[in-house]
Amino acid sequence: MLRSLPFRPLRKTRLYEEVAEQIKESIFNGLIKPGDHIPPERELCEIFNVGRPTIREALRTLSIMGLIEVNTGKKGSVVKDCDIIQYMEVMREQLSWLIKVDEKTVEDLWEVRKYIELGIAHSLACNANATKRDFEKLGRFIKKMEACKGDIQAYFPIAVEFHKELALSTKNKIFYLVWEIFHDILLKGYSPLLEEIFPQGPSKLLEANIGLLRAIKSKDHGAIDKAMEIHAEAEKRLIEVKKKT
Secondary structure, X not given: OHHHOOOXXXXXXXXXXXXXXXXXXXXXXXXXXXXXXXXXXXXXXXXXXXXXXXXXXXXXXXXXXXXXXXXXXXXXXXXXXXXXXXHHHHHXXXXXXXXXXXXXHHHHHHHHHHHHHHHHHXXXXXXXOOOHHHHHHHHHHHHHHHHOOOOXXXXXXXXXXXXXXXXXXXXXXXXXXXXXXXXXXXXXXXXHXXXXXXXXXXXXXXXXXXXXXXXHHHOOHHHHHHHHHHHHHHHHHHHHHHHHO
C-alpha cells in the first residue's frame, strides 16, 4: 500500500524539506494513517532518490512537528495520532521564534492578530452560545486588571488571559486555536518593553478592555471597533519601540 503513495524524485536544493512536505501531505490527506509505518530509511532513499542524511533530516523535521515517531529500524517510523491542537502548538512555537529574528514578520503578525481579535469580539457579540457564566468570568478578569492599579507588569499577563477567555467564550475551537498561536508572541514581544511602551501605566488599555466587554454584551459593533483601535495604537507603539532598540 505504501509503495503506491504519490512520492516523487526530487531535484531542488533543500531536499529534506521536499521529502518532509510530501510525507506530510500524505498524512494530512489520509493516505498514511495514524499507526501506519513509513518505509524505512533505505527504502525512502530509493523512493526519493536521495541520500540517508536527507531522509534523516526530513524525518527529524516531521518528528519535531509531532507528526511521526522516528524509528530507525526495519519497520520504519510510525505516524502519530495527532490533531489540529497539536499542530497549532507547533505553529505557535515556530512563530514565537520568528518574532526574535525578523522585524517584518513581527509587523505582519501584529496585523493578522488585529483582525483575529476583531473577529473574536464581533463573533462573541453575535454568539448565542456564550453563557452568563462566560461573561461573569470575563468580568472577574476586568476586576483583576483594575486591582493592578498602575502596575503594567502585573496588568499585562492578566489582560492577555482576558483576551484568551474572549476566544474561549465564542465556543469556536478554531478561533481559540488561532488566537493561542499569539499567546507567547504577546508575552515575549511586549514584556521587556512594557514601561517604555506604556509610560503612563495600563489605564488606557484597561479602559479599552472595559469598553470592549461592555460593547460585546450590548452587541454594539461600532463600539467594539473603537475599543480595538486603542489596542492597535499600542501595537504601533510596540513596533516603533522595537525598531529603536
